[in-house]
Amino acid sequence: AQSVTQLDSQVPVFEEAPVELRCNYSSSVSVYLFWYVQYPNQGLQLLLKYLSGSTLVKGINGFEAEFNKSQTSFHLRKPSVHISDTAEYFCALGSWGKLQFGAGTQVVVTP
Amino acid sequence: DVKVTQSSRYLVKRTGEKVFLECVQDMDHENMFWYRQDPGLGLRLIYFSYDVKMKEKGDIPEGYSVSREKKERFSLILESASTNQTSMYLCASSPGGLAGNTIYFGEGSWLTVV
Numbered sequence: 048a049q050s051v052t053q054l055d056s057q058v059p060v061f062e063e064a065p066v067e068l069r070c071n072y073s074s075s076v077s078v079y080l081f082w083y084v085q086y087p088n089q090g091l092q093l094l095l096k097y098l099s100g101s102t103l104v105k106g107i108n109g110f111e112a113e114f115n116k117s118q119t120s121f122h123l124r125k126p127s128v129h130i131s132d133t134a135e136y137f138c139a140l141g142s143w144g145k146l147q148f149g150a151g152t153q154v155v156v157t158p
Numbered sequence: 159d160v161k162v163t164q165s166s167r168y169l170v171k172r173t174g175e176k177v178f179l180e181c182v183q184d185m186d187h188e189n190m191f192w193y194r195q196d197p198g199l200g201l202r203l204i205y206f207s208y209d210v211k212m213k214e215k216g217d218i219p220e221g222y223s224v225s226r227e228k229k230e231r232f233s234l235i236l237e238s239a240s241t242n243q244t245s246m247y248l249c250a251s252s253p254g255g256l257a258g259n260t261i262y263f264g265e266g267s268w269l270t271v272v
Binding site: 051053056079081083088089090091092093096098137141144145146147148149150151 | 162202208216250261263266
């Protein structure tokens with residue numbers, strides 16, 4: 048069975064501070080890993096994905112994530128957040144063309 | 159840009175009504191999906207389709223059915239709406255072939271069943 052666990056349901060952070068969103072996965076087969084962002088009242092937008100190769104993946108809007116196979120993790124980071132980064136972030140595991148999502152992490156950026 | 163369009167953003171239906179949620183994609187994608195999003199549960203897959211007239215159950219298909227008569231259109235049907243189907247519904251599409259292809263989402267349909 049496959050699963051995705053996002054360890055924090057909500058992360059408050061001050062503007063210009065760094066943020067890390069944690070994601071752990073469980074799978075018995077090779078997987079692909081994704082981070083999506085959902086701004087208020089919108090659909091999901093891809094931030095980045097890991098398919099193979101370099102374990103450090105860079106995405107849009109200054110986000111990056113590191114794939115760690117031994118720890119079965121795919122944590123998302125941004126060195127300096129903006130107010131506009133306030134959104135919900137979803138980690139997802141892909142296999143057989145489908146995505147299995149974590150429960151989401153709400154990031155609230157305050158001045 | 160890929161565009162996935164969901165015909166209704168907000169719907170209010172009565173218990174027992176038959177509800178249709180329509181989705182159209184403009185990129186000739188083979189795969190289409192319907193997800194349901196609830197607070198604290200993330201997105202859960204209801205049904206997906208790899209090709210016209212093909213459909214497979216996802217994780218929570220009970221109470222739902224789907225139709226894909228044309229490649230670009232994927233409909234979600236609630237045969238008899240119930241209050242526990244009040245939720246946000248997201249349609250998505252992706253190219254066929256590689257399993258790591260990006261899945262593109264519509265803006266969602268908020269359904270309230272009263």
